[in-house]
Amino acid sequence: MKKRTVFMVVGILFIAIVIFKPFRLEPPTPKISVGEREIPTTQGSYCWDAILLAQCVDTIYTSAIDMTESHTPSLVSENDEIEIEFPIGYQPENLRLEQWLDENNSKIIEINNERIKAPNESGVYVYHVIADWNQGDGNYAFLIEVE
Numbered sequence: 664m665k666k667r668t669v670f671m672v673v674g675i676l677f678i679a680i681v682i683f684k685p686f687r688l689e690p691p692t693p694k695i696s697v698g699e700r701e702i703p704t705t706q707g708s709y710c711w712d713a714i715l716l717a718q719c720v721d722t723i724y725t726s727a728i729d730m731t732e733s734h735t736p737s738l739v740s741e742n743d744e745i746e747i748e749f750p751i752g753y754q755p756e757n758l759r760l761e762q763w764l765d766e767n768n769s770k771i772i773e774i775n776n777e778r779i780k781a782p783n784e785s786g787v788y789v790y791h792v793i794a795d796w797n798q799g800d801g802n803y804a805f806l807i808e809v810e
Contacts, residue, residue, distance in 0.1 A: 688713050689720070690801030691753040693792060696746050697781075697807075702737040704792075704803040705730040711799035727763045727791035727804040736787050736808035743781040745807070747774065747792060755794035763789040785809050 690709050695702040707730055710719040724730040739745070749755060760779060761769040769791065772779055782788060792803045 688716060688718065690794065690796065690799055691750045692801075693794070693803060694746075694748045695792075695803075695805050696748070697737070697739050697743050700737065702745070702805045702807065703734055704805045705734070707802040707804065709799060709801040711801070713798070717799075724804075726766055727761065727769070728766055728789050730791075730804035731789050731806040734806040736806045738810055739781045739807050741781060741783045741785075741809055745779050745781055747777050747779070749794070753796070755796055757795040759793040761791040761793070763791060781807060782809050 689706075689711050692704060692706060695704055705724070706722070707724055707727075708719070708721045711717070722730075747758070747760070758774060760772040760774050762772050763769045772790070787806065787808045790805050790807070792805070794801050794803075
């Protein structure tokens with residue numbers, strides 16, 4: 664009976680660690696997608712407070728445009744639905760999205776149920792995702808081209 668109890672406790676702890684990842688050293692990266700196609704993201708600077716370590720990491724990027732410099736734009740159609748999804752258990756307390764117009768100007772884009780609509784005009788668009796959790800914050804950029 665004791666062995667069974669020990670195995671159950673170890674199993675529950677293992678599942679809790681796998682699902683909640685209390686030893687995570689950086690914020691979770693969102694999955695950005697259009698339908699079944701995933702859009703590549705670049706992680707920017709962040710701060711994260713894990714159980715054993717807290718750290719802030721500064722990246723070399725100066726803007727969201729700079730963050731997507733090496734990306735090939737992901738092709739989307741006008742008004743396609745773009746989903747911004749974080750891993751289970753890591754939904755941010757605060758989530759903001761900016762569309763960068765140039766190196767110095769951006770505008771806030773409203774997110775509805777983890778989704779946004781692609782613009783209805785052709786062009787290349789840079790987006791900047793800013794997320795805050797109790798454990799810290801992170802930011803990510805992605806690039807799309809509306810056909």
